[in-house]
Amino acid sequence: MRIILSPIFLIVFFLSQGISVSPAPVYILLFILYAVMELTDLLDGYIARSRNLITDLGKVLDPFADVLARMTYFLCFTAAGIMPVWILAVLIYRELGITFLRTLLFREGIAVPASIWGKSKAVLYSLSGLAGMLYLLYASLAKVPEWAGKGLFVIFILSALASVGSFVTYIPPIIKSRRKEM
Secondary structure (H helix, E strand, O other), rough: HHHHHHHHHHHHHHHHOOOOOOOOHHHHHHHHHHHHHHHHHHHHHHHHHHHHOOOHHHHHHHHHHHHHHHHHHHHHHHHOOOOOOOHHHHHHHHHHHHHHHHHHHHHOOOOOOOHHHHHHHHHHHHHHHHHHHHHHHHHHHHOHHHHHHHHHHHHHHHHHHHHHHHHHHOOOHHHHHHHHHH
């Protein structure tokens, strides 16, 4: 669902930018799409673990779907002016870097276990998405208090920090695999 809904989210977001109707109904629709994407992520993981349906394909598709969905709404937040471009860049570089490192480690037969940083990153990405969606929705209905924008910025910063922290956890396995080659 996340793979299908991500481009729909992007299209709805950018098409709504060119129309002169109230943005509130569009942001309500986007919020629903966001909620469905996040809930299907939780549901998918729960079903896979509870029924022991973890597959190699699922191990590849799930993180891909996560990144596609979350980078989609972060891109929209940046376009809307609520997420700084440099934070989006950190998040995208992390995701591309992790993809590269996972490929290197996969070729070596090394699996990097989930870390507290990875879990923190996932939770903070989700919270950032929720906070960003609520901010846009509220802003379409009323004037947003200054503290809300500052709070949103803090959540985005925490996401970027957790993103970098989770990236760093991949470095020791790479170093260890290189030492074995020497």
